[in-house]
Amino acid sequence: MLSPETLPQDFFQRPAPVVARELIGARLTMQGIGGAIVETEAYTRDDPASHSFRGPTARNAAMFGPSGHAYVYRSYGIHWCFNVVCEAGSAVLVRAIEPLLGIETMARRRDGTNVRLLCAGPGRLCQALGIDRDCDGMPIDGTPMAIAAGRPKAPVVASPRIGITKAVDRKWRFCLAGSAYLSRPA
Numbered sequence: 001m002l003s004p005e006t007l008p009q010d011f012f013q014r015p016a017p018v019v020a021r022e023l024i025g026a027r028l029t030m031q032g033i034g035g036a037i038v039e040t041e042a043y044t045r046d047d048p049a050s051h052s053f054r055g056p057t058a059r060n061a062a063m064f065g066p067s068g069h070a071y072v073y074r075s076y077g078i079h080w081c082f083n084v085v086c087e088a089g090s091a092v093l094v095r096a097i098e099p100l101l102g103i104e105t106m107a108r109r110r111d112g113t114n115v116r117l118l119c120a121g122p123g124r125l126c127q128a129l130g131i132d133r134d135c136d137g138m139p140i141d142g143t144p145m146a147i148a149a150g151r152p153k154a155p156v157v158a159s160p161r162i163g164i165t166k167a168v169d170r171k172w173r174f175c176l177a178g179s180a181y182l183s184r185p186a
Contacts, residue, residue: 005148006141009068016042016090021174023084023092025152030129031144033102035119036153037094038176039183041161045089048166052089062137063091070145072126072136079123082131084140084147095162095173096120098181099128121183152176157186 007026012019020042028034043050051060051073062071063085071083071091083091097119099106106118106128119125126132131145140147158171162184175186 006146007068007149009066009141012067012084012086012140014086016044016086016092017172019084019086020092020172021156021158023094023147024156024174024176025150027100027146027148027150028094028097028129029101029146029148030131030135033105033129035097035100036150036176037096037147038098038179038181039094039096040174041093041095042172042174043083043091043093045087047090047170049161049164049168049170050090052091064088065137066139068140070131070135070138070140072131072133074133075123080126080132081122082126082129082135093122094125095122096179096181096183097125098176098179116180120181124183154178159186 020040023037023040026037028037045052052063056064067085069085071085073081075081083093085091099118110118110128118128154177157175157177159173161173175182
């Protein structure tokens, strides 16, 4: 059920780079556990680094579904990665959050990792929040997953995305300047 703070579906029905920048400072929660988004990356349908570049497949089907839903995939066969679907074939990878709610649960899921590292990176974030393949295609409308409006505490900076070999010149990684919770410095 959409709470007054939860971002509406039409917030996400925009170009992924716009949504990625504006998600910095918003609050991501999964079953009440989460924190402030401090790092994102944008991927679009015409982006050779995007999973959707070659068209729909069983793996990327959620990217072609409704905006404001989760696209969850396994990276390197090891880590789950959480994205928010924007326009058809585009999504925003949430790379890191500042943990604020349910820190003890996150720490237990991450084997006691220090708070700064609990959600610093997409794999760590998914493990700490309990996001996995079962969340793929799930609406982000408040039950059990939500993204609520929020404002960044510092300027947002743009830089090249991490871990890709195509379209490396696009500065579609957005970070909260000076955050200690980033996966890597901006």
